[in-house]
Amino acid sequence: MSSVVESKGVVFWREYFPKLEYFKPKTIDEALDLLDKYGRDARIKAGATCLTRALRARKIKPIPKYLIDITSIKELKKIEYIDGNELIIGAAVTHEEIINNELIKKKFTALWEASANIGDIETRYRGTIGGNIANSSAQADLPPALMVFNAYVTLMSKEGSRKVPLTKFFLGHKKNVMKPNELLVSVHVPEPPEGAKSSYLKFKRSIEDRALVGIAALVAYPRDPSKRIIRLAYTAISKTPFLLSEAEELFKQDKPLSKLIEEAIGIAQSKYGLPVGERGIDLRAPKEYRLHLIRIGTKAILKYLIEGIKVI
Template identity: 40%
Template sequence: MFVTLPEFEYHRPQTVSAALDLLDQYGGGATVMAGGTDLLVDMRYRIRVPEHVIDLKGIEELGKLTFQPGEGLVIGATVTLNRLLEYDAVQSRFGALHDALEDMCDDQVRNRATLAGNLCTASPAADCAPPLLVFDAKVEVASPAGRRMVDLPDLFTGVKETSLGTDEMVTAVHVPEPPPDVQSRYLKGKRSSEDCAIVGVAALVARWDDPRDRVVRLAYSSVAPTPVRVYDVERIFRQDKPWGDLVEEAVSAALNRVSPISDVRSSKEYRVHLIDVLTRLALRELLGGRR
């Protein structure tokens, strides 16, 4: 690791199109920076050595944070985690996201780090990803060709790899408004009070009382090369079976979908165990006495 950052040219465009022009001009030699909390560390390790750093924080449009009934949540690319954490709609409607934000890095880093940045770093351990996966979030991507919406699962292509082209950038994250009775949680296995996820589980439940229309979703971090959502769960929970059987099936579906590894943070076996118990804990917390 170097103390000194590599040399680069710093740009601070005022509009998205100016930022895109810069990206276009410098091709792969440029990178966008939102909070910079991952980027600057990667640059010190010389994992990323961009010749041009395009700071997005001067672009007013990217700083917007809104919630509209019907439209849902729109989170601009430079909205910090703490702004999001303090936003009422997040706490009241997007519980799992709020859980994840609250337990993510620390107060000081959250004053800089952004949600879009967390997603674009595409770490398998990204805490915000599982909540956003269960909320069906989409990512708004801008390029010289215009804007397109990308389903979040399609953003992640591998460990710290995304489907974004070198001339593209994320401008916002859109999270549709969840059903009115939605409840969601994010739980994570940690080594100490502040840690990245050893295993993270986001669980969402809505319309529980109507078995045919019931929505139950599960998504995970740190269990595969990318954050993953387990789609089978929804079908499983619409079966007319005892609660215990449904949970068993959901846990096996999750375990079938994931491919945890052993690394410095955890063994594969412990991850498998955590997937099992955290999934059950999350569902239990959401459903309490209602099941």
């Protein structure tokens, strides 16, 4: 069997994880105690679909010494819907649990479609919503789908809890506002506006691939400029997934929709800024192609939500 290989600062792939201590707390309080005690030396483990590879590659610096497995915390496994108010999803809820939830499919379609588009069946079985967000990849599927609902997350630490809108959560590829002693506890998705429909469109090379470009949209009353709400969010074209905040104002204008869509596409394209040289990110598709996908994708998803015609 292969074993540890390291020479002249070049790190090759390794079979073993680094030397770790493993904790499996049963309550949020226990987890927070551990996080407070070990801080930057600790790492939260949920589905571990991304963490295991990062640990093997010794990519996380400083290399974690403690692993806190939150998958046994019952409070983090709950999906709760407060009628007419909001949907609360625990951080350790898996993609598969989201896909199996009929209410999410009906009311929060973009989130459902984004979850159904993640990886393969093995990944969806283990991967969690909290992990997808906290991992903060520039190509994450769930953040844009959540952003169109103006979702926010609750972060907890020993000192208390705070709520952070997803649009303010990400700072860069794999960077976010969480402090070392904080735990992402739940994701809150406010009730969509009346009459709203949402969808998520993901371009990928093969069925289990990451996004080349991912577009989430929410549309309500498209024909009536005064009541019209159109929100667009994107992933895999900038350092972080983002909500096109200018779009909502833009679409309120009393101009032909096709003109407004062109303008929105222009703004989205101007946000291009994938971290260059990040292996596997800009490698999947060149800039020109991604810009092209933004154009046809935005048009297609809005055509689908406004006219009900699926073109892609």
